[in-house]
Amino acid sequence: MEKALLTGRCAPEPAALKGLRWAVAGSEFCQNRLPGPGVLKELRLRGLKISLATSLLTDEGLAAADKFIAAARRGGLLDEVIVNDWGLLARLKKYRGLRLSIGRLLATELSLTERAWTRRFVKEHGFVSAEADEPDLARRLRERAGVKISWHLPHAFKAVTTYCPFERHFKAACGFSCEGRPLKLSNPHLKQPLLLVEKAYLTPGASARPPAGAWRLVVRGGPI
Amino acid sequence: MPAAAKKTSLAPVNSKPGHRMRVLVGVRTYNEAEFYLTRGADEVYCGLPSIPNHGVKAENFASEAELLATIDLARRLKKQAFLVANDVFPGEVFPKTAAAVAALVERGMSGVIIRDLALLEYFKKRGLKTYFTLSTLGLCFNREALKFFRERGVSRIVLPQHLTPAEARPMFDRKLGMDIEVFCLPLFYEVNINSLCSLSCPCSQEAVTDVKDQRAYTCLTALKRGDGAGSYAMPMPGSKALLNYFYDFYHLGASCMKVARGPNGEEVKELFYKSLLLTRLLEKGVSREAFAHEGLKIVSSAQNYGKRYIVKRY
Numbered sequence: 001m002e003k004a005l006l007t008g009r010c011a012p013e014p015a016a017l018k019g020l021r022w023a024v025a026g027s028e029f030c031q032n033r034l035p036g037p038g039v040l041k042e043l044r045l046r047g048l049k050i051s052l053a054t055s056l057l058t059d060e061g062l063a064a065a066d067k068f069i070a071a072a073r074r075g076g077l078l079d080e081v082i083v084n085d086w087g088l089l090a091r092l093k094k095y096r097g098l099r100l101s102i103g104r105l106l107a108t109e110l111s112l113t114e115r116a117w118t119r120r121f122v123k124e125h126g127f128v129s130a131e132a133d134e135p136d137l138a139r140r141l142r143e144r145a146g147v148k149i150s151w152h153l154p155h156a157f158k159a160v161t162t163y164c165p166f167e168r169h170f171k172a173a174c175g176f177s178c179e180g181r182p183l184k185l186s187n188p189h190l191k192q193p194l195l196l197v198e199k200a201y202l203t204p205g206a207s208a209r210p211p212a213g214a215w216r217l218v219v220r221g222g223p224i
Numbered sequence: 225m226p227a228a229a230k231k232t233s234l235a236p237v238n239s240k241p242g243h244r245m246r247v248l249v250g251v252r253t254y255n256e257a258e259f260y261l262t263r264g265a266d267e268v269y270c271g272l273p274s275i276p277n278h279g280v281k282a283e284n285f286a287s288e289a290e291l292l293a294t295i296d297l298a299r300r301l302k303k304q305a306f307l308v309a310n311d312v313f314p315g316e317v318f319p320k321t322a323a324a325v326a327a328l329v330e331r332g333m334s335g336v337i338i339r340d341l342a343l344l345e346y347f348k349k350r351g352l353k354t355y356f357t358l359s360t361l362g363l364c365f366n367r368e369a370l371k372f373f374r375e376r377g378v379s380r381i382v383l384p385q386h387l388t389p390a391e392a393r394p395m396f397d398r399k400l401g402m403d404i405e406v407f408c409l410p411l412f413y414e415v416n417i418n419s420l421c422s423l424s425c426p427c428s429q430e431a432v433t434d435v436k437d438q439r440a441y442t443c444l445t446a447l448k449r450g451d452g453a454g455s456y457a458m459p460m461p462g463s464k465a466l467l468n469y470f471y472d473f474y475h476l477g478a479s480c481m482k483v484a485r486g487p488n489g490e491e492v493k494e495l496f497y498k499s500l501l502l503t504r505l506l507e508k509g510v511s512r513e514a515f516a517h518e519g520l521k522i523v524s525s526a527q528n529y530g531k532r533y534i535v536k537r538y
Binding site: 056057058059060061062085086087088089090091105106108109112113114115117118121144158159160161162163165168170172183184185186187189190193194196201 | 342366371372386388394395420422445446
């Protein structure tokens with residue numbers, strides 16, 4: 001099984017990458033968290049394959065992601081894009097040989113749609129894998145979409161917004177004040193606490209056990 | 225095929241100051257449809273429990289016969305009745321339910337509110353045309369995504385609540401020829417992105433009849449912060465910001481204002497009158513400042529989200 005570290009916007013300490021073949025840069029939950037300058041190059045110099053996680057995108061976010069992907073492809077620094085936006089999916093048609101993975105937000109749609117249609121759609125758009133953190137979602141994606149599963153651990157996704165819970169705005173530029181500050185939230189009505197990370201609420205520890213047959217494990221690292 | 229089912233576009237988007245926005249209201253009964261269509265609504269939308277849609281059962285019509293009568297009512301009044309089918313159709317029932325949607329279109333529904341891309345392909349393959357609206361649940365956040373859905377047969381989108389007017393501006397490009405529908409945001413705003421939220425929520429409840437029986441909804445209740453810094457409430461923009469967004473969406477050329485359906489009929493009625501009042505203020509051409517000033521008075525105590533899910537019929 002392949003192993004990956006979710007590196008977010010920054011390059012991690014070399015020790016954190018020991019034994020890994022993949023780095024997943026960027027974010028599925030916030031369009032502001034594209035990797036910083038030089039990050040992909042640093043990851044590549046450490047011998048890693050690189051995946052870029054992307055989120056739902058506004059027009060401004062789409063333009064930034066498109067520009068970033070084009071530059072990374074030209075530099076030979078990108079092997080895969082995790083797609084969560086229909087508009088980005090349409091834009092990515094122009095790249096040959098770029099591996100695509102269904103992100104956890106689009107996976108909700110593409111794990112439920114009618115099987116024959118889903119298989120055609122997945123093939124037509126070149127998806128080979130899907131990101132998942134919940135056993136039922138992984139099973140449906142395998143059965144309906146016929147893709148390999150890239151499993152995220154240890155936290156499972158529960159909800160997302162585009163209104164930054166840390167800085168309380170929608171802006172496309174921010175102070176990255178979420179970094180290194182995952183916030184645990186609880187109340188007596190919740191069966192399990194929540195973890196606020198970027199613009200998403202996760203259930204801590206809920207996806208610690210990967211399903212059989214997952215082709216890649218993606219571990220959340222710091223400072224995220 | 226009746227004329228209404230063939231139609232694939234409504235009145236063109238008109239972004240001139242003073243343009244009139246269509247008013248769409250979600251209804252559960254013939255009586256509700258009659259009530260709204262004779263008091264300012266241009267369109268109603270209706271669901272059936274047998275056709276997947278994103279709502280609790282109590283938000284649907286009790287019978288197909290009543291829904292058919294509502295179609296006829298809308299036609300008599302020269303107004304529109306849409307079918308809401310805004311959930312993904314499970315594979316096991318897809319052929320049967322897609323055929324049921326097609327039959328209702330043939331019978332005279334003015335259009336269908338959808339989320340499932342496979343349903344669009346089903347219609348295209350059979351040469352069936354109708355006016356498709358993409359629900360907010362379809363996750364259309366940019367102009368490129370809008371083109372993606374337009375190419376597949378969508379004529380209108382309900383703009384996601386989590387887009388600001390500045391972000392959404394490119395989607396109002398008249399060259400795209402899409403109708404854009406907005407919620408009356410100061411009166412109806414969901415804290416997290418609806419189709420991507422699996423927290424305890426009114427949307428997941430069935431036939432809640434007493435407020436005391438409702439579970440605490442995570443997006444509305446206080447949470448204890450793990451860092452010891454007190455309590456946390458899932459944030460959303462304030463009323464004034466949302467009034468300004470509504471003002472800007474109107475002036476960008478939004479062609480329709482939506483009042484969402486709910487099982488609490490009295491609450492939907494209140495939402496309708498308040499939303500209509502705000503819409504008419506915009507159509508009168510009031511200034512931003514005057515709109516915000518009057519709007520704040522109208523929307524005060526509006527966020528009764530949980531109470532929407534107490535079933536009350538009238």
